[in-house]
Amino acid sequence: MEQGAWDALKSLSINPTITERRPTIGRRVRVIGGRKLGIEGTVQWHGQTQYTRRAYRYCDSMQAHMLDLMGLYGFRVKIRSDEGETFFLDAEKVCVL
Secondary structure, three states: HHHHHHHHHHHOOOOOOOOHHHHOOOOEEEEEEOOOOOOOOEEEEEEOOOHHHHHHHOOOHHHHHHHHHOOOOOOEEEEEEEEEEEEEEEEEEEEEO
């Protein structure tokens, strides 16, 4: 992305909302979908899935960058639960506490 476009994107008023919802490493999250529903824990890893490029097939470049900023669609997280269990799931299935 061009530097001018990136600066404009960072100055948008939605930026704080995006960063609050992004499940970055060290954040506490609750699982809101799937078979681990309701489990709370800490994010140990956050990264793109190996199939992410296919997910962006119908996006233009700006939409793809917004999805990357949000860190949900096309991303996975590794979570260590409070009980010590570790598991991976789609980032769209967690909610930052």
